[in-house]
Amino acid sequence: DGGITQSPKYLFRKEGQNVTLSCEQNLNHDAMYWYRQDPGQGLRLIYYSQIVNDFQKGDIAEGYSVSREKKESFPLTVTSAQKNPTAFYLCASSVIDKGLDEQFFGPGTRLTVL
Amino acid sequence: AQTVTQSQPEMSVQEAETVTLSCTYDTSESDYYLFWYKQPPSRQMILVIRQEAYKQQNATENRFSVNFQKAAKSFSLKISDSQLGDAAMYFCAYRSYFGDSGYALNFGKGTSLLVTP
Secondary structure, three states: OOOEEEEOOEEEEOOOOOEEEEEEEOOOOOEEEEEEEOOOOOEEEEEEEEEOOEEEEOOOOOOEEEOOOEOOEOOEEEOOOOOOOOEEEEEEEEOOOOOOOOOEEOOOEEEEEO | OOEEEOOOOEEEEEOOOOEEEOOEEEOOOOOEEEEEEEEOOOOOOEEEEEEEOOOOOOOEEOOEEEEEEOOOOEEEEEEOOOOHHHOEEEEEEEEEOOOHHHHOOEEOOOEEEEEEO
């Protein structure tokens, strides 16, 4: 079945550590996205990528980094520079089109800083 | 960036009744896309319905329909014959036609819908 996988489901980090969240898709989508969700907030865009080896900052990119070495993969690194990293992180993908194409979401990763 | 506002943090509806969730947005664009996503307790985001701004006809998907008022920049979601499985957080989202932010979505803060038996 085609879809998006994220791992791990839960992640705990000590302050000062970098952690990497995995996102893989087998939908053959060109575009991939990372969103952050906090209680009482909508989803906010961290980074997005439309093509391999290229990515752009979203609204809240500070303290995060990404790579796009393969079309299927878009890992997100939460660095120690991110002041408040505890949140729920969602990865999504879509075709690139000016149409009504749906963004498909992964199941998410819950990151907790101890 | 376009702003999406959901003014109802929480709503409640009885099973089999109808409920309407509100969404307004701010944009200077003439064409764009609007979406409603559902996030149940599993936290998996699920597309409920979508609308293209230049189409005046309101979108409908089974029990879900929208009231799209372009001049008022309003995009409300109506759920008819509510079911217990409709209980979830509902997010309204905007996407620029021109691909600002790489076709990423701008989300509202969500409305939590409670369905009572």
